[in-house]
Every structure is written in C-alpha cells, then in structure tokens.
Amino acid sequence: MTIQKIMVIGAGQMGSGIAQVCAMAGFEVILHDLNEEIVHKGISSIKKQLQKQVEKEKLTNSEKEEIIQRLNVSSTLDDVKKADLIIEAIIEKMEVKTSLFEKLDQLASEKTILATNTSSLPITEIAAATARPDRVIGMHFMNPVPVMKLVEIIRGLATSDEVYEQIEAVTRKLNKTPVEVQDFPGFVSNRILMPMINEAIFTVYEGVAEPEAVDEVMKLGMNHPMGPLTLADFIGLDTCLYIMETLHEGFGDDKYRPCPLLRKYVKAGWLGRKSGRGFYQYS
Ligand SMILES: CC(=O)CC(=O)SCCNC(=O)CCNC(=O)[C@H](O)C(C)(C)COP(=O)(O)OP(=O)(O)OC[C@H]1O[C@@H](n2cnc3c(N)ncnc32)[C@H](O)[C@@H]1OP(=O)(O)O
Numbered sequence: 001m002t003i004q005k006i007m008v009i010g011a012g013q014m015g016s017g018i019a020q021v022c023a024m025a026g027f028e029v030i031l032h033d034l035n036e037e038i039v040h041k042g043i044s045s046i047k048k049q050l051q052k053q054v055e056k057e058k059l060t061n062s063e064k065e066e067i068i069q070r071l072n073v074s075s076t077l078d079d080v081k082k083a084d085l086i087i088e089a090i091i092e093k094m095e096v097k098t099s100l101f102e103k104l105d106q107l108a109s110e111k112t113i114l115a116t117n118t119s120s121l122p123i124t125e126i127a128a129a130t131a132r133p134d135r136v137i138g139m140h141f142m143n144p145v146p147v148m149k150l151v152e153i154i155r156g157l158a159t160s161d162e163v164y165e166q167i168e169a170v171t172r173k174l175n176k177t178p179v180e181v182q183d184f185p186g187f188v189s190n191r192i193l194m195p196m197i198n199e200a201i202f203t204v205y206e207g208v209a210e211p212e213a214v215d216e217v218m219k220l221g222m223n224h225p226m227g228p229l230t231l232a233d234f235i236g237l238d239t240c241l242y243i244m245e246t247l248h249e250g251f252g253d254d255k256y257r258p259c260p261l262l263r264k265y266v267k268a269g270w271l272g273r274k275s276g277r278g279f280y281q282y283s
C-alpha cells in the first residue's frame with residue numbers, strides 16, 4: 001500500500017505541526033478535532049508559519065498555496081475512511097486514546113495504519129484496543145514539529161515489520177530522522193527529559209531558586225536552547241504531568257513522582273504557554 005492520504009486527529013500544537021509537515025512533504029492531509037473551531041485555529045497557525053517561510057524566501061507564494069490546497073479540515077470521524085495513515089495527537093490520557101482507537105478501528109479501512117503521537121503511553125496497550133494491533137505504531141514527533149528533526153518510532157508488541165518500514169519511509173519523506181526505540185514508559189526521549197524538568201520544578205518548589213534563575217543556569221551553564229521551565233511551559237504543564245504519572249505508574253519507582261507544584265499548577269489551569277500562564281506569564 002502506498003501512503004498518500006494522512007488524517008491527523010487532534011488539532012492542538014502537535015497535531016497542527018504534524019499536519020503542516022505532512023502537507024509540505026506532498027501528502028494529502030485531513031486535520032480533525034472534536035471542535036471545528038480548533039481545527040480552523042490550527043489551519044490559521046499553519047498558514048502563519050508558511051507565510052513566515054515565504055517572507056524568509058524559503059518557500060515561494062505558489063508553493064505555499066499548493067501546500068494549503070493539500071490541507072483539508074474535518075469535524076467528523078467518518079473521514080478516517082479516506083485515510084491510508086492516521087496520526088493521533090489528542091490529549092495524553094490512556095482512556096481517551098483507547099476509546100478513540102476503538103472507534104478508528106471500526107471506521108477505518110482494514111489496511112489503514114493507526115499511529116499515535118503519544119509521548120509516553122504504552123503502544124501495546126493502545127494497540128490492544130483495536131482488532132489490528134499489527135497495524136498500530138508509535139510515531140513520536142518533537143515540538144515544534146516543523147523545526148525538530150527527530151521522530152521516535154515505537155513498535156507495540158504486535159506491530160508488523162511491514163508497518164514499521166512504511167512508517168520509517170514516511171518519516172524520511174517528511175525530512176525527519178527516525179530512531180527506533182522499544183515500548184517502555186516514556187520511551188527514550190521523555191524517560192530522560194521529563195525527570196529533568198520535574199527536578200527543575202522541585203528546585204522552585206523547595207525555594208532553591210526562582211524559575212528565571214533555574215532557566216539561566218541550564219541555558220548558560222549547559223547550553224540548553226531553552227531552560228527547563230520555559231520548555232515545560234512550551235510543552236504544556238498538563239502534558240508534563242501526564243508523562244510523569246505514566247513514568248511513576250509504569251516503573252513503580254518514586255524517583256518519578258510528579259512535583260506537587262506541577263500538580264497544583266495544572267489544577268489551577270496554569271498549563272503554560274497554551275493557557276497564557278505557567279511558570280511564566282504570556283500575552
Ligand atoms: C514532550 C515530548 O513528548 C517531546 C518533546 O517535544 S520535548 C520538546 C523538544 N523540543 C525542544 O527541546 C525545543 C528546545 N528549544 C529549541 O530548540 C529552540 O528554542 C527553538 C527551535 C524552539 C527556537 O529556536 P531559537 O533559535 O530560540 O529561536 P528562533 O531563531 O526564533 O527560531 C529558530 C527557527 O525555528 C523556527 N521556530 C521557532 N519556534 C517555532 C514554532 N513554534 N513553530 C515553528 N517554527 C518555529 C523559527 O521560525 C526559526 O526558523 P528559521 O531557522 O527558518 O528562521
């Protein structure tokens with residue numbers, strides 16, 4: 001099967017970025033979210049990104065228009081019938097993902113590959129919600145998607161070699177570098193990154209330093225492009241908390257306990273950049 005049409009489910013920051021790079025690589029794209037308003041917001045942020053590239057002379061105006069032509073909006077899950085590959089990028093909650101995958105399995109053609117952009121949840125468990133675990137795979141993009149080169153590819157226990165190879169080929173077509181990792185909580189990226197972010201939050205919680213100081217130390221001292229608290233706000237504090245909970249539960253080790261301050265911020269609705277407030281204020 002040749003993959004031509006990709007449906008992206010979830011038009012938040014990751015879903016919009018994934019839809020953008022897929023359309024830029026020549027795929028026909030359908031972008032879906034529960035809420036049509038969010039899809040239109042996603043499309044307008046993609047258009048802004050493309051316009052910036054035109055201004056920087058990295059794209060011509062006509063290339064930009066062709067990319068936009070390849071982007072279609074959807075507010076009905078029935079559209080999965082048209083897709084060869086589905087990339088799910090909704091909230092990082094197992095019960096929400098498995099309920100969606102059950103529906104996708106019923107609606108999509110039997111050849112369609114179901115990929116998830118989960119940042120930490122077990123692929124095998126998501127796959128087990130379907131009757132096609134051999135055609136389910138993890139395709140973990142990094143944020144911001146148009147900029148970051150990595151895609152972690154995670155096989156579930158039953159993922160077929162054919163599906164792995166197709167996803168590796170799509171990743172290369174997107175001009176990204178695939179890295180294969182095994183299905184363990186947080187994979188490689190978030191098993192290493194998120195405990196560092198959580199520890200940075202503990203240093204604020206314990207009064208060791210202000211957020212600005214923690215970020216300066218890691219930027220100037222370790223040459224990180226963003227300090228860990230700026231990065232946490234950028235990723236989304238809800239997503240950071242869900243990832244820490246997955247690590248904590250998955251390994252049963254208290255070294256992964258989420259910092260109480262992280263929980264408090266999420267309960268307050270301080271989700272970082274996307275809600276306007278996190279460790280810093282935006283607007
Ligand atoms: C949680 C998970 O499951 C996994 C994850 O994704 S963890 C998060 C991984 N990501 C990171 O660690 C990002 C760390 N930060 C960085 O690498 C950099 O700060 C950054 C790339 C985001 C911005 O880089 P910068 O040099 O500070 O800023 P800037 O010069 O404005 O941007 C560099 C380029 O990125 C582009 N860019 C920046 N932010 C962007 C965004 N949100 N969307 C698209 N493009 C963006 C800019 O347009 C610019 O492009 P050109 O080179 O074409 O001009």
Ligand SMILES: NC(=O)C1=CN([C@@H]2O[C@H](COP(=O)(O)OP(=O)(O)OC[C@H]3O[C@@H](n4cnc5c(N)ncnc54)[C@H](OP(=O)(O)O)[C@@H]3O)[C@@H](O)[C@H]2O)C=CC1
Pocket residue numbers: 009010011012013014015032033034035038089090091092093096100117118119120140141142143234235236239274
């Ligand atoms: N943020 C990051 O840096 C990274 C995140 N990821 C992963 O990507 C996924 C999405 O994260 P991100 O884009 O940051 O999150 P966002 O909160 O920005 O976007 C999630 C979107 O999914 C929508 N949504 C929720 N449930 C459903 C559903 N059942 N059907 C359709 N759409 C739904 C949400 O709508 P509403 O707001 O109305 O609920 C929202 O628009 C998560 O699994 C996350 O772990 C992976 C790599 C990096």
